[in-house]
Amino acid sequence: MAESAAEPLLELEGITYRYPVRDGMRFWKRKKGAGVHQVNLSLEAGDIVGLIGPNGGGKTTLLHTIAGLWKPDSGSFRVLGRDAQEAGRRWVQRHIGFMPEQVVWTGSSTPRLVLERLITMRGGDDDAIKMLRLVGLRSRADSPLDSLSQGMEQRMTLATALLGEPTILLLDEPMNGLDPVAQAAFRGLLRQLADRGCAIIVSSHNLNEMERVVDRVAIMNRGQLVASGPMADVERRLALEQRLLLAGSGPKPDLSLLTSEGVIIEEQETRSVEEDWRYRLIRRAGRWEPGDRGLLTAAVESAGGVVQLIHPLPAALEDLLGAVTGQDPEKVGLELEGDELVPMRTLEVDDDE
Amino acid sequence: MMSEQIHPRGRLMTVLTLARFEARQHLRSHRMFALASLLFLFIVGGSYGLSDPDGRLTPGIATDTPYEVLFLVSLFVLLSATLGVVLLGFDAISRRRLTKELAIELSQPISRSDLALAHLLGLWTAAFLPTMAATLVGVTMVHSQMDAWPTLAELAYFLGATALVLLWYSSIQLLASSLARDLGSAVTLGVGSWMLFTFVWLLVTAVLASIIGVDMTDLENQRFDRFSEIIDLFSPNGVYQLLLEDRLTGDATPHLESRFIWLAAALWTLIPALLFTVRFRSIRP
Numbered sequence: 001m002a003e004s005a006a007e008p009l010l011e012l013e014g015i016t017y018r019y020p021v022r023d024g025m026r027f028w029k030r031k032k033g034a035g036v037h038q039v040n041l042s043l044e045a046g047d048i049v050g051l052i053g054p055n056g057g058g059k060t061t062l063l064h065t066i067a068g069l070w071k072p073d074s075g076s077f078r079v080l081g082r083d084a085q086e087a088g089r090r091w092v093q094r095h096i097g098f099m100p101e102q103v104v105w106t107g108s109s110t111p112r113l114v115l116e117r118l119i120t121m122r123g124g125d126d127d128a129i130k131m132l133r134l135v136g137l138r139s140r141a142d143s144p145l146d147s148l149s150q151g152m153e154q155r156m157t158l159a160t161a162l163l164g165e166p167t168i169l170l171l172d173e174p175m176n177g178l179d180p181v182a183q184a185a186f187r188g189l190l191r192q193l194a195d196r197g198c199a200i201i202v203s204s205h206n207l208n209e210m211e212r213v214v215d216r217v218a219i220m221n222r223g224q225l226v227a228s229g230p231m232a233d234v235e236r237r238l239a240l241e242q243r244l245l246l247a248g249s250g251p252k253p254d255l256s257l258l259t260s261e262g263v264i265i266e267e268q269e270t271r272s273v274e275e276d277w278r279y280r281l282i283r284r285a286g287r288w289e290p291g292d293r294g295l296l297t298a299a300v301e302s303a304g305g306v307v308q309l310i311h312p313l314p315a316a317l318e319d320l321l322g323a324v325t326g327q328d329p330e331k332v333g334l335e336l337e338g339d340e341l342v343p344m345r346t347l348e349v350d351d352d353e
Numbered sequence: 354m355m356s357e358q359i360h361p362r363g364r365l366m367t368v369l370t371l372a373r374f375e376a377r378q379h380l381r382s383h384r385m386f387a388l389a390s391l392l393f394l395f396i397v398g399g400s401y402g403l404s405d406p407d408g409r410l411t412p413g414i415a416t417d418t419p420y421e422v423l424f425l426v427s428l429f430v431l432l433s434a435t436l437g438v439v440l441l442g443f444d445a446i447s448r449r450r451l452t453k454e455l456a457i458e459l460s461q462p463i464s465r466s467d468l469a470l471a472h473l474l475g476l477w478t479a480a481f482l483p484t485m486a487a488t489l490v491g492v493t494m495v496h497s498q499m500d501a502w503p504t505l506a507e508l509a510y511f512l513g514a515t516a517l518v519l520l521w522y523s524s525i526q527l528l529a530s531s532l533a534r535d536l537g538s539a540v541t542l543g544v545g546s547w548m549l550f551t552f553v554w555l556l557v558t559a560v561l562a563s564i565i566g567v568d569m570t571d572l573e574n575q576r577f578d579r580f581s582e583i584i585d586l587f588s589p590n591g592v593y594q595l596l597l598e599d600r601l602t603g604d605a606t607p608h609l610e611s612r613f614i615w616l617a618a619a620l621w622t623l624i625p626a627l628l629f630t631v632r633f634r635s636i637r638p
Contacts, residue, residue, distance in 0.1 A: 019637075067460040069638055093462040100460075100638075104452040108381045117374040120367060121461040121468070123359075160457050 007081050009199040010043040010066070010168050014075035017065045018223075036062045036223045038075070043168070043199035048190060050214035050231075051203040054321065058223040059203040060101060063170045066201075067098040080167060094122070097166030101173040101203075103157040105145040111156050112141040115163065122164045135159045136185070150177035158186070169193065169200040175209050187213045207320070219320055226324040238323035242283035243313035246296055249276045250305030253296075274308050288312070359464075367463070368471045375475020379441050380482070388437040388480075392487040395433035399426045400491030404498035415605070419495045419503035423511045424597050424605075426491060430515055431590050434484040435522045435547060442476045442526035443543025446636070447533040456638035469527075469633035473626060477523040481516050488512060510600055517618060518593040522547070524625030525589070531632045550588045558584045579608045586617040 018035030036058040043049055051059045065072050068089045077084045084092045105114070115128035132138050135155040140148065148156060154177045161169060175183055190213055194200055201218075204210050210217060211231055218228040227234050247270065255265050258281065266280040281296075293310055300307050379385065402408060404422045416422050449455040458468060488511070496502050503511070529542035549557075558581050562569045567580045585591025586609075595614045598607045607614065 064456070064638070067456075069456060069459050090462040090464070093460055096460070098457070098460040100453045100456040103454060103457065105454070106448070106452055107378065108383065109378050113374065113378070117371065118457065118461060120370050120374065121458070121463040123363075123367065123462070157457070 008042045008044050008078070009047075009080055010041075010201075011078040012039050012041040012066070012075070013077065015039040015062070015065060015072045015077060016074045017061060017070065017072045019061070032073075034058070034061075034223060035073075036065065036220075039220075039225045041218055041225065041228065043201065045167075045197040045199055046194045047216065048194050048200045048202065048214045049228075050210035050217040051201050051220060052205065052207055052210055052217055052320075053203075053220035054205060056222075057205075057220040059205075059220050060172055061223070062220065063098065063172050063201065063203060066168075067096055067170055068093045094164065095167045097161035097163065097169045099157050099161035099169075099171045099174055102176055103153060105148055105153050105156055107146065108144045110142045110144060111137055111148070111159070114145070114156070115159060118160055118163055124164045126163050131159045131162060134162065134189075136182075151179055151182055154178055155182070167198060169198055171200065171202045173204055174202060175204065175206070183209075219324060221321050221324065227320070234320070238320060242287055244281040244283075244288050244292075244296075245278070245309055245311055245313050246281055246300075246307070247271070247275045247278040247309040248300050248305045248307045249274055250300075251303045252277050253300040253303040253305055255279065255281075255296075255299065257299075272308075276305075278309075280313065364464070364467055368467050368474065371468070371471035372474035372478060375471060376478035376482070379476060379479030382441070384440050385479070385483070388440055389483050389487075391433045392437060392483050393490070395429040396426060396484070396487040397491045397494055399429035400488075401494040401498065404495040406498065419492070419499060419501050420507040420511070420600065422495050422499070423488075423492070423503060423507070424601060426488075427511070427515070427594065427597050430484065430488075431518070431551060431593065434480060434515065434519060435551065435590070437484070438476065438480045438519055438522040438526050439543050439547045441479055442523060442530060444530055444533075444536065444539045445472060445476055445527055446530040446633075447536065447539040450636075450638055451535070453638065455636070459636070459638055465634045465636075466630050469630045472527055472633070473520075473523055473629065476527060477516075477520050480519045480523065484515060484519065485512055488515065507600065511597065514593055514596040517596070517622065518589055521589040521592075521621045521625060524629050528625060528629040528632055531629065531636055550590045554585075554588045554590065575608070582607055582609045586613065589621055592617045592621055 016035070016037050016039070018032040018037070020030035021033035023029040023031045034056065039058075039062055041049070051062065053059050064070065066077065068084075079087065079092050079095055082091070105111075111132055112128045115126075115131055119126045119128060129138065129141055132141050135158050137152060137155050137159065140152060145156075154174065158171075158174060161171065174186065178186060190200055190202070202210065202214060214231070216229060217231050217234060219226050219234070227238070229237075255263075258265060262283065264282040266282070268278045268280055270276065270278050296310060297307050400422065403416055403425045404419070408416075416425060446455065449458065459465070461468075492503060492508060525546050526543055529546055530539055533539035533542050559569060561584060562577060562580055565580070567577050568574050569577050571577070582591075582595060585595060592614065595607050595609065596618060598605060599611050599614055
């Protein structure tokens with residue numbers, strides 16, 4: 001699939017696009033609204049990058065820009081080493097497969113006809129049935145679109161993105177509506193495609209879902225790419241590794257000593273019948289050391305209890321955004337109305353860091 | 354952006370194939386059942402009723418030849434077939450935009466102008482095929498009543514003019530649909546444009562006549578006839594009627610010269626289609 005493994009398949013340099021919006025009652029005038037600002041991103045063959053961020057963060061806008069649905073206001077991007085502007089929209093789109101978020105397939109047409117129509121648009125010779133088999137919709141090839149379930153609609157949309165064996169795949173919230181089995185199959189398919197040299201951007205607001213499939217994350221907030229790099233490194237750099245989950249049975253342990261060390265202790269609801277209590281322990285400064293787990297276990301056992309669970313907690317999206325933007329995690333992402341962009345603040349994390 | 358060069362014949366074949374997909378989709382839709390019933394009721398029923406030798410129409414309206422009957426049937430075409438275009442096309446683009454199917458289409462490596470043309474031809478084909486079928490059945494009704502057929506040239510002329518008016522409406526509907534962002538505005542723009550030309554145009558003509566000082570109380574007033582024909586050039590329905598009148602004989606022929614009518618027809622063919630294409634090229638999903 002990849003024409004060249006040596007250089008990035010996709011390189012974004014300072015991509016900026018802001019939606020034109022009506023200027024109040026003066027409907028004939030347009031002003032710059034929300035969008036994406038100065039985005040730099042690079043993908044090599046086999047990369048799976050998770051584009052994560054809150055609603056309105058700019059993920060979809062960025063994917064639409066790369067997919068050629070509109071021209072960026074400024075900045076440039078290279079596809080397979082060629083400048084997109086010079087190569088032309090059609091050449092770029094021939095190498096890109098785009099799966100929009102939550103497409104609703106309606107009407108009396110069929111998945112086979114829809115794919116055949118898109119194959120005609122691409123000028124390719126794909127086999128619609130083969131593609132439907134790949135996404136597990138072979139048996140519904142000639143069913144009316146109206147009869148597809150939400151999960152089937154997602155698979156159908158995925159099939160449209162895979163037409164023409166694209167070198168770059170842009171997937172906007174692809175897991176929405178998929179059951180756990182389909183999600184696992186989907187992750188397997190993504191890995192297969194990446195192994196064959198495809199570069200993939202998967203957007204999602206669900207961090208946990210992303211962690212299981214992506215090599216790197218790119219975090220977007222208010223139209224800006226605020227952090228990027230391997231997930232573990234981003235968490236480490238943002239000092240988000242101080243969260244520990246401790247759950248057990250029997251009497252509650254006395255953790256008051258931790259409070260004096262600056263650890264916040266949050267009691268949580270138990271999640272299983274084996275648990276009698278569950279705590280989230282957050283270190284304000286420093287990090288949990290391997291020896292700390294032994295100390296905690298000893299504290300539990302000395303109180304007569306048994307540890308059921310003790311492991312680091314994955315960072316939530318709001319924690320990441322809070323750490324990157326310096327905002328209160330609980331308030332991040334609530335402000336969506338403003339068209340203005342927040343001051344630029346980006347965290348780059350190198351793989352070897 | 355520099356565009357990839359594709360052979361014109363290849364482009365044309367792609368557009369025609371896409372138009373066939375589009376037409377097929379419209380023809381298979383539930384709305385087509387409603388449209389087909391409407392067309393057969395109006396066009397076939399109208400042909401049968403208007404060609405009835407015992408029928409009495411308003412004095413001055415002649416139905417002596419099959420073509421004269423077809424000319425009157427054109428009123429039913431304007432009521433039903435153009436409404437059919439509205440039925441099929443009012444949300445042809447806006448629905449795709451809402452369901453995000455449009456984003457998939459626009460991310461394909463195909464010229465947006467070609468895609469717009471395919472949408473237009475597909476909608477037009479879907480509206481014209483049943484209209485043509487109803488017209489042909491209507492002609493056999495006329496024959497059964499009058500024992501005469503329209504000449505092949507008359508039939509071809511009638512179908513050609515009908516094809517044109519449906520093309521104009523297809524362009525207008527797709528343009529309206531591409532401007533609409535939700536179902537409500539799609540209905541308003543689609544049905545609104547149809548009502549403007551079908552029902553409100555008389556009012557527009559009357560208002561303009563009264564402003565200019567043309568007497569419209571006297572039905573024999575030649576000045577009003579001329580004036581209303583000029584105003585009709587700005588309406589697809591009016592141009593369609595003038596085109597058909599142009600083949601009538603005697604007093605029924607229009608006052609305007611044929612070249613003006615054909616020029617208007619050419620402009621109605623080009624301008625809405627061009628506007629739709631321009632709009633589609635810049636549309637954001």
